Amino acid sequence: MPKRGAVIKIIDTAGQMQKYADGVREKGKKISLVPTMGFLHQGHLSLIKEALKHGDEVVVSIFVNPAQFGPGEDLEKYPRSFERDCKLAEDAGASIIFSPDKEELYGKNYQTYVNLEKLPMHLCGISRPTHFRGVATIVTKLFLITKPHAAVFGQKDFQQLQVIRQMVKDLNFDIKIIGAPIVREDDGLAMSSRNTYLTPGQRKQALCLSQSLKQAFEMVKSGVIDASRIIEQAEKIISAHPETKIDYIAVCDPDTLSDIKIIQGPAIMALAVKVGNTRLIDNMMINQ
Numbered sequence: 001m002p003k004r005g006a007v008i009k010i011i012d013t014a015g016q017m018q019k020y021a022d023g024v025r026e027k028g029k030k031i032s033l034v035p036t037m038g039f040l041h042q043g044h045l046s047l048i049k050e051a052l053k054h055g056d057e058v059v060v061s062i063f064v065n066p067a068q069f070g071p072g073e074d075l076e077k078y079p080r081s082f083e084r085d086c087k088l089a090e091d092a093g094a095s096i097i098f099s100p101d102k103e104e105l106y107g108k109n110y111q112t113y114v115n116l117e118k119l120p121m122h123l124c125g126i127s128r129p130t131h132f133r134g135v136a137t138i139v140t141k142l143f144l145i146t147k148p149h150a151a152v153f154g155q156k157d158f159q160q161l162q163v164i165r166q167m168v169k170d171l172n173f174d175i176k177i178i179g180a181p182i183v184r185e186d187d188g189l190a191m192s193s194r195n196t197y198l199t200p201g202q203r204k205q206a207l208c209l210s211q212s213l214k215q216a217f218e219m220v221k222s223g224v225i226d227a228s229r230i231i232e233q234a235e236k237i238i239s240a241h242p243e244t245k246i247d248y249i250a251v252c253d254p255d256t257l258s259d260i261k262i263i264q265g266p267a268i269m270a271l272a273v274k275v276g277n278t279r280l281i282d283n284m285m286i287n288q
């Protein structure tokens with residue numbers, strides 16, 4: 001059993017969390033939520049810092065959500081560091097950790113899911129067809145359990161952020177959704193819990209994700225508007241690394257996530273690449 005922190009409060013049942021949230025709201029105070037799967041890094045801590053601007057109490061949820069993992073994915077080996085996470089979250093200013101187990105959130109005979117019709121048909125949703133159903137479902141549950149006024153999500157998972165924004169609009173959740181910028185290592189690699197899977201050699205090769213995005217940004221700046229040329233160049237950069245396998249590279253409309261052929265307005269380049277067995281994602285606005 002992990003040690004329970006003295007200052008930060010750790011709650012592991014939905015009922016206790018709802019009661020606590022009601023108490024905060026009755027005092028006229030605001031709650032902001034940072035949903036995570038744990039193994040916290042500076043990216044997560046930047047979300048907590050942002051959340052502090054929007055609430056009197058910041059709840060960090062730590063839950064490795066089985067519903068968003070497909071068969072053969074890394075659910076079983078997903079990295080965990082609960083005690084360290086509690087300390088980091090507390091130092092960053094969070095006051096509650098909500099860390100239920102899977103029986104608490106998906107009890108016997110569980111059968112209710114939230115599904116979006118369009119946004120999951122693009123990007124990560126193509127190779128992970130049940131992923132966003134799992135994300136939308138767990139985030140709905142976290143909203144109903146932690147009762148936040150605001151919730152903060154990272155732009156690293158850009159499609160996820162758009163899925164949540166759409167879901168909040170469609171289902172009339174009275175919750176402000178905040179997208180926080182991608183935090184990167186000094187050399188440009190987007191921070192991610194899964195980076196821990198990389199061997200030192202793969203870690204070096206993984207730099208090609210952010211390098212290809214920067215190159216795309218520069219190409220657009222220098223006047224290239226043909227998305228296929230930009231994608232070709234990114235493919236060239238990435239496939240020069242022997243342990244990489246491209247899942248997708250797309251230039252798309254940031255709102256609909258539909259492919260863009262000629263870049264004339266806002267465009268985001270998003271990619272997913274396997275480095276060894278580790279699937280990494282990254283993205284960058286290449287035209288504002």
Ligand SMILES: Nc1ncnc2c1ncn2[C@@H]1O[C@H](COP(=O)(O)OP(=O)(O)OP(=O)(O)O)[C@@H](O)[C@H]1O
Nearest residue numbers: 036037038043153154156157182183191192193194
């Ligand atoms: N580098 C980052 N910068 C900003 N936000 C991030 C970063 N990495 C993750 N986040 C955000 O943290 C929240 C929780 O994500 P999660 O716990 O899955 O971390 P992760 O590092 O993305 O893990 P994984 O490696 O499994 O994708 C999400 O909103 C995600 O977008």
Ligand SMILES: CC(C)(CO)[C@@H](O)C(=O)[O-]
Nearest residue numbers: 035036037065135138157
């Ligand atoms: C939002 C989230 C915590 C839901 O499980 C997860 O998808 C993540 O960590 O980005």
Ligand code: BAL
Nearest residue numbers: 037068069131157160
């Ligand atoms: N941050 C995304 C979690 C996942 O890949 O399941």
